[in-house]
Amino acid sequence: MTTTYLLLIQDFIKPTKATNLVVKYNTYSMHIEKRLQKELQKRLADNNLRSLKTRSGLVDFFSNDYLGLSRSAELRKAISIRNSETKANGATGSRLLSGNSELYEDTEKKLASILESESALIFNSGYMANMALLSAIPKKDDTIVYDELSHACIKDGARLSLAKRLSFKHNDVKDLELKIQKAQGNIFVVVESIYSMDGDQCPIDEILAIAKQYSAHVIIDEAHSTGVFGKNGNGIDIDPALKTEIFARVYTFGKAMGIHGAAVTGSSTLKEYLINHARSFIYTTALPPHSVISIDCAFEYLAEHIELQQIIKNKVKLFNQLFEEKLVPYYSKIDSNHPIQAILTPGNENSRTLAQKLVKSGYDIRPILSPTVPAGKERIRICLHTFNSDDEISHLVDTLAALK
Numbered sequence: 001m002t003t004t005y006l007l008l009i010q011d012f013i014k015p016t017k018a019t020n021l022v023v024k025y026n027t028y029s030m031h032i033e034k035r036l037q038k039e040l041q042k043r044l045a046d047n048n049l050r051s052l053k054t055r056s057g058l059v060d061f062f063s064n065d066y067l068g069l070s071r072s073a074e075l076r077k078a079i080s081i082r083n084s085e086t087k088a089n090g091a092t093g094s095r096l097l098s099g100n101s102e103l104y105e106d107t108e109k110k111l112a113s114i115l116e117s118e119s120a121l122i123f124n125s126g127y128m129a130n131m132a133l134l135s136a137i138p139k140k141d142d143t144i145v146y147d148e149l150s151h152a153c154i155k156d157g158a159r160l161s162l163a164k165r166l167s168f169k170h171n172d173v174k175d176l177e178l179k180i181q182k183a184q185g186n187i188f189v190v191v192e193s194i195y196s197m198d199g200d201q202c203p204i205d206e207i208l209a210i211a212k213q214y215s216a217h218v219i220i221d222e223a224h225s226t227g228v229f230g231k232n233g234n235g236i237d238i239d240p241a242l243k244t245e246i247f248a249r250v251y252t253f254g255k256a257m258g259i260h261g262a263a264v265t266g267s268s269t270l271k272e273y274l275i276n277h278a279r280s281f282i283y284t285t286a287l288p289p290h291s292v293i294s295i296d297c298a299f300e301y302l303a304e305h306i307e308l309q310q311i312i313k314n315k316v317k318l319f320n321q322l323f324e325e326k327l328v329p330y331y332s333k334i335d336s337n338h339p340i341q342a343i344l345t346p347g348n349e350n351s352r353t354l355a356q357k358l359v360k361s362g363y364d365i366r367p368i369l370s371p372t373v374p375a376g377k378e379r380i381r382i383c384l385h386t387f388n389s390d391d392e393i394s395h396l397v398d399t400l401a402a403l404k
């Protein structure tokens with residue numbers, strides 16, 4: 001039997017006056033608490049301890065709300081009106097049980113048409129969509145070949161499958177081909193249209209051409225291009241002759257679409273397979289009606305305000321021009337025609353300090369530290385938005401110059 005005894009929580013975490021907590025721990029929980037504390041202390045020592053923050057009153061150069069849809073009062077009103085007509089607050093179950101509805105089915109039909117695909121299947125998030133695809137489809141004798149800078153959910157999904165996994169050098173089609181040559185079984189090539197930490201685009205046509213040569217199946221994560229690029233916001237431009245080579249595309253709605261959720265597009269067979277085999281689809285409560293209505297309304301809103309794509313393009317152009325004019329001697333930046341602009345500031349300490357100075361100057365900008373990015377590639381990641389005025393962008397560049 002384990003000895004249970006009383007232990008003041010201050011042994012681990014200082015109690016606040018308000019809590020004055022006395023907690024029961026047994027020897028086992030003490031052990032695990034100590035281990036967790038040790039790992040957190042290591043993070044602190046390495047300058048990469050994560051913590052939740054709330055900030056207000058700063059100029060947003062940080063969020064993924066590239067087109068300003070999350071803050072659009074017009075979109076909020078449209079969602080609210082539509083939502084007031086529904087009689088359910090929650091989905092009440094998995095889509096396979098009580099969670100499905102005509103709302104879901106209709107929205108998926110609309111999404112398939114907007115995203116120019118045979119079918120679309122809604123997921124609760126992009127994370128779950130990638131987990132679904134990568135864990136359910138590639139089998140033991142297959143191979144997943146993915147870009148080394150792929151998002152965590154691509155790597156996690158691949159790890160959950162029993163397939164062989166091979167990463168290729170970022171955006172390097174030669175290395176991709178070498179890895180494909182080492183692959184076995186069905187080959188799945190996974191890329192992101194726009195890389196979330198670098199903001200650069202994958203050479204999609206070359207990738208599709210190589211995949212075609214080796215009969216590999218390409219999965220494109222369009223998380224950061226959804227809404228920002230393409231007709232109706234359907235992502236990066238792809239040679240029409242190669243489009244048929246795409247096995248699946250993942251669209252997420254929590255970024256430029258300003259709401260929440262995701263969809264996988266592809267063939268009807270793919271959709272049916274995921275409904276039957278994807279655990280992150282099957283074993284979870286479906287998104288509530290409010291979220292599904294929001295998806296529909298956000299795409300309607302984008303269609304009515306498609307000029308937002310040109311506005312963001314102009315902001316990106318302005319930032320790149322100002323960077324060339326004023327910052328090139330002091331900073332190096334990853335080439336990007338997307339609102340994500342990564343300024344390399346090697347070292348966690350360096351990146352943190354610069355970000356803190358920018359915050360003090362009134363900008364909401366966060367550092368991206370290792371291990372989120374490889375050591376030596378730490379950075380501040382600036383996200384541009386349609387609602388950032390030209391003056392704000394210009395002042396940000398002047399502030400960056402002044403801080404050197």
Ligand SMILES: Cc1ncc(COP(=O)(O)O)c(C=O)c1O
Pocket residue numbers: 125126127128130151153192196221223224252253254261262
């Ligand atoms: C490339 C990429 N894929 C997928 C996701 C996950 O999407 P969601 O936030 O909808 O879970 C993200 C989120 O940051 C991402 O950057």
